Amino acid sequence: MTEVATARRSRITPEREAELYGATLDLLREVGYEALTMDAVAARTKSSKATLYRQWGGKAELVVRAMRHFKPGGTAIADVDTGSLRGDFHDLLLRENDCAMEQTSALMRALGMAVHGNPDLLKALRELLIEPEMAEFRKVLERAVDRGEVSADNPAMGYVLHMMIGGFIARSLIDERPPTQAYLRDYIDAVVLPALGVSVP
Amino acid sequence: MTEVATARRSRITPEREAELYGATLDLLREVGYEALTMDAVAARTKSSKATLYRQWGGKAELVVRAMRHFKPGGTAIADVDTGSLRGDFHDLLLRENDCAMEQTSALMRALGMAVHGNPDLLKALRELLIEPEMAEFRKVLERAVDRGEVSADNPAMGYVLHMMIGGFIARSLIDERPPTQAYLRDYIDAVVLPALGVSVP
Numbered sequence: 001m002t003e004v005a006t007a008r009r010s011r012i013t014p015e016r017e018a019e020l021y022g023a024t025l026d027l028l029r030e031v032g033y034e035a036l037t038m039d040a041v042a043a044r045t046k047s048s049k050a051t052l053y054r055q056w057g058g059k060a061e062l063v064v065r066a067m068r069h070f071k072p073g074g075t076a077i078a079d080v081d082t083g084s085l086r087g088d089f090h091d092l093l094l095r096e097n098d099c100a101m102e103q104t105s106a107l108m109r110a111l112g113m114a115v116h117g118n119p120d121l122l123k124a125l126r127e128l129l130i131e132p133e134m135a136e137f138r139k140v141l142e143r144a145v146d147r148g149e150v151s152a153d154n155p156a157m158g159y160v161l162h163m164m165i166g167g168f169i170a171r172s173l174i175d176e177r178p179p180t181q182a183y184l185r186d187y188i189d190a191v192v193l194p195a196l197g198v199s200v201p
Numbered sequence: 202m203t204e205v206a207t208a209r210r211s212r213i214t215p216e217r218e219a220e221l222y223g224a225t226l227d228l229l230r231e232v233g234y235e236a237l238t239m240d241a242v243a244a245r246t247k248s249s250k251a252t253l254y255r256q257w258g259g260k261a262e263l264v265v266r267a268m269r270h271f272k273p274g275g276t277a278i279a280d281v282d283t284g285s286l287r288g289d290f291h292d293l294l295l296r297e298n299d300c301a302m303e304q305t306s307a308l309m310r311a312l313g314m315a316v317h318g319n320p321d322l323l324k325a326l327r328e329l330l331i332e333p334e335m336a337e338f339r340k341v342l343e344r345a346v347d348r349g350e351v352s353a354d355n356p357a358m359g360y361v362l363h364m365m366i367g368g369f370i371a372r373s374l375i376d377e378r379p380p381t382q383a384y385l386r387d388y389i390d391a392v393v394l395p396a397l398g399v400s401v402p
Contacts, residue, residue, distance in 0.1 A: 166367015
């Protein structure tokens with residue numbers, strides 16, 4: 001699939017690709033996944049629907065590739081190595097500024113319901129976004145275990161992503177405010193690290 | 202507002218009210234909040250739209266009152282008093298069986314995006330569901346502080362609902378499984394209690 005996708009995508013310039021991805025995410029935030037149509041993407045980007053289908057096969061792949069395109073940093077999580085788990089977690093937050101976080105939060109709301117009724121979308125999300133993120137997190141945690149900071153059999157080890165994503169989503173719902181770096185830093189110190197048995201100075 | 206609402210509602214029987222609420226939630230799960238119309242509720246329940254508006258004023262109040270109607274238990278959280286925070290939390294899970302939890306999870310997905318664009322809905326949700334739930338949680342936590350189980354200035358004290366709701370939502374997203382009592386019991390023991398400094402036997 002990767003080779004086919006690469007061959008397909010080579011027909012348009014990277015600038016044009018970025019433009020299409022940007023328009024797709026704008027529409028996704030505006031109308032949600034269900035109401036998003038390839039027609040609307042084609043109209044807004046002045047391209048043909050045939051081109052969109054040829055390049056991405058369908059809505060699910062277009063949306064998820066667009067999200068991956070704008071993923072923060074480029075630096076893999078596992079490359080962050082500050083020597084402590086707290087340092088690594090705090091550093092990760094710096095990849096995405098508060099404005100980008102608010103946009104991510106809006107995207108997650110837009111996809112939240114759709115994931116349930118669309119196996120294609122869930123599959124693309126898992127393969128292209130969630131699984132790679134989880135693999136990176138595992139590396140960061142393995143280093144913490146190797147350093148003796150966290151016990152390998154700590155029961156919270158299997159819930160690190162649940163804590164992180166949960167804290168991120170719950171912020172808008174409970175406090176009517178988007179998650180920010182300051183909030184997440186505090187949440188990591190108050191919840192994630194203590195649950196893992198890491199003491200916070 | 203409460204008196205007006207009571208006067209309005211007294212025109213229909215409790216059985217009929219329950220039936221209308223049930224149909225509203227079924228539709229909400231099927232189509233989501235945006236696509237849910239008073240016409241559809243009227244059609245499915247064989248009632249007139251005028252009746253629905255007279256009784257509930259609008260979609261936001263109808264939906265949130267329907268959710269409150271089916272809230273588990275009837276037992277207030279604060280009435281659960283087992284003598285330990287862990288006991289209280291575990292007991293709370295028993296209010297809602299796994300089937301009910303899966304339905305709650307589906308409702309939250311259906312409302313997740315809508316909350317953002319609908320201030321009426323957010324206001325009703327906060328006043329009728331989130332604030333009362335938070336007040337009850339505060340009482341449970343105050344008792345734990347009084348017993349000396351949790352320190353009043355523990356930084357995780359302000360995040361108990363974030364941890365709970367976050368863990369609930371993250372389950373479907375990350376594990377492609379609805380949250381169950383067994384999952385939440387494990388999550389409370391692995392994450393919530395350790396973050397609060399409560400040791401788990």
